[in-house]
Every structure is written in C-alpha cells, then in structure tokens.
Amino acid sequence: MKITPDKISDFNKNQGDSYVAELDFLKNRCAKQDVSIDDIVSKVADFQVAVPSWALGAGGTRFGRFSYGGEPASLEQKLDDIGILHALTRSAGAVSLHIPWDIPKDIKAIKEVAASHEIAFDAMNSNTFQNQDGAEASYKFGSLGNIRKDSRNYAIQHNLEVIKIGKELGSKSLTVWLADGANFPGQANFQTALQNTENSLKSIYNGLPEDWKMFIEYKPYEPNFYSTIIQDWGTSFMLANACGERAYTLVDLGHHLPNTNIEQIVATLMFKGKLGGFHFNDSKYGDDDLTVGAIKPYALFLIFNELVYGMQNNPQNPNLAWMIDASHNTKDPLEDLLQSLEAILIAYAQALLVDQESLKVAQQENDVVKCQEILQDAYRTDVRPVLKAAREKSGAAINPLQVYRSFGVRDALIKERGSQTKATGL
C-alpha cells in the first residue's frame, strides 16, 4: 500500500477544507499578543515523533489478545506501516526499535526500506525483561540489578549488542527500561540492588559511542508489585548523574502514580539539563498506554507548557527524543497512532500559544487569577487550523485520519497480510 504525495495533494485539493478562514481568525487574535501564527505553524510542521515498533499491532493484556488483522509480520512491514503514518502526517519520521523483537536480518536492506519512507532510526530499546530461547542466564529475578553476577553480565552484554546493531543502523541513543524489582518485602536488599544496577549501567555507558546518549526510563511498579529498582525520576536522575554527561532521564507519561505532577518533574529535569527522552501515552489508573490525550488533555497541555518553556529557556538541556509509547487492544493500531500524533501536536501548538511575557508579569504581581486565565486561554483555543496548515505546508494530508479511511488502508493491509495476524514481538 503506497500513499504517494500526489494522491495526498489531490485529496487535499478535492476536499476543500476551509481551514484558511479559521487560521486568519487565529492570526488576528494572536497579533494582539505578539505571537506569530506562522512561526507556530513552522514549529508544528518540524515536530517529529518516533513510532515504537511494538505499537503497530493490536496489543494484548495478560487476559488475552485479539487480532486486528493486517498487522505487520516483519520489520520491513513495520517500517511500511510507519511509512504510511509518515506519508499521511509528515510528523512520524522515525522508528524506535526493540531488540530482540526487531533484530534486522539484513541491515542494508532494512536501511533501504527505512530510507524509502524517509524514516530515521531513533533510540534503540534493549529488552532484559524476558528470557529468550536458549538464554544463558535468567532474568527471572532481575537483569542489571540481579543479585547474580551471571545474569547482570548477560544483561550488560545484551545492551552492548543493542548498541552495536543501533550503530549499524544509524541510531544515536539507547533507552534502558528495567523491570527489575521485587514482588515481596525482604526478597531483595534495596541498597545492594541499587548498587548492582548503578555498576551495570556504568558498564553499558562505558561502551556507549562518543556521539550517543543513554536514556534511563523509570516506572513505579509492574511487573514487580512490591518494589521497582528504578522507580521514579529521582532514582533515574541519580543513576544518570552517576553514569556521566551523556546519560539522561526518560519520562514516560504512564510511569507515575496517580496525580503525580509530571509537569513539575519535566521542569526540574530540564532545569538540570537531564531530560533526554519522552514517551507519550495516556492513562486513567496505571501504565495504561492509552491514546495520547484521550483521558487527560489538560494535563498534557500543562506538561507541554513546561517542555516548551524548557526548549526556549534551557540551552543546558539537549533536544528531546520524542516517542509514542502506546498500545491498545481494540482500535486499529494505525488509527490510534494518528490520533496520538494529533493530540501531541495540538498540545504542542497550544503550549506555543501561551503568552509567556504576560504570564511572567502576572507571576511577578502574584495575580493568580490572571496566571490561570493566560494558561487556559491558550488551552481553550482551537488550534486544529494550525495543524492543518502545518500539514499542508509539509505535503501531508490535511485530515490524515479521513484520508486513511477513504483510501481503505486497513482493508488493503488485511487483504495483503491476512485477517488473523500477530505483529512480530507481541
């Protein structure tokens, strides 16, 4: 299924979407506060989010999995699917691979497929939370933090191997997420486990190429339900500092206990120049991995407000590696990703609309009401015309989901790949 720029531009023309008048209305409104809509349109058009290779099939839960049909059965097909998303949106120009789920058999061929879709290789993800067939050491009781040296070494070697594959592909970063922890009190010594984890991470960091970054992801619980070694941003931050300059914390929106002030975490890490990666999703209860913006869009906006502030004011923080880390059981995976991309760009555009100068004045005057008004004024603005303009500017579909459905993409994929499919790695 190839979606060409010509097909998209024809659809855009024939559709006659009237967003231009709505954009003019926004331009007039913004002229009053010295914000340039053209500038926001350009920034939105430039924003690229990586798609993880594990989000392209219907996910499952421990209670089962229902096939969606037409799911990718190889890494090549996964790249083809991201190619569809990128052609439709021009904002999904990268993939984040998981090893060993996505070991490329032929690196040159995989690079060619990716290049044909203009897809770059973003962060590589290692996997030390599952034992693979023929594993020489077990991760049952942990990996980098395991009490047993053979398991720790095996996990370190795996991460070094992931770096090697990533180097060949042209990736520049490694994300480490550990399931390590304990299910019951007394099972592990907290200090020993943390020390082992720190030492192991340092060994991996020592094998990191000069131009690479390492991202350390945290999560409070699951699959361990009593304690997790890298449970929160503070632990990740501490470990990143122990490793060195090119080690950073990675924030995944679903990896917090309910009501955690994630925007404040973002601000603190960017202030310290240590926020490296970002995983988008949404949740009601735990690490639910729901569509971005589906549950708490205002929280997403407040988080983006801090991200934008950091991008504008914290040169000490590197450019962030953005990725969607969502999964679901009931939706068309590609439609779900299109919805996530839409929500991300909406929150980003709204955050760019915040009148920073007025906010600073209102904060200095302790005008609490005005501060809230300024933020909510941006949040309550319908920025969808900005997204449409950004898409048209970059050759994407003005309404990606509509085009996806009109072109019958899923039906074509089911015809090509079958109706009872299972994406590799799931």
Ligand code: PSV
């Ligand atoms: C597990 O919670 C997880 O979703 C993490 O967020 C990682 O980013 C991902 O799996 C892949 O390892």
Ligand code: MN
């Ligand atoms: Mn994640």
Ligand code: MN
């Ligand atoms: Mn997760």
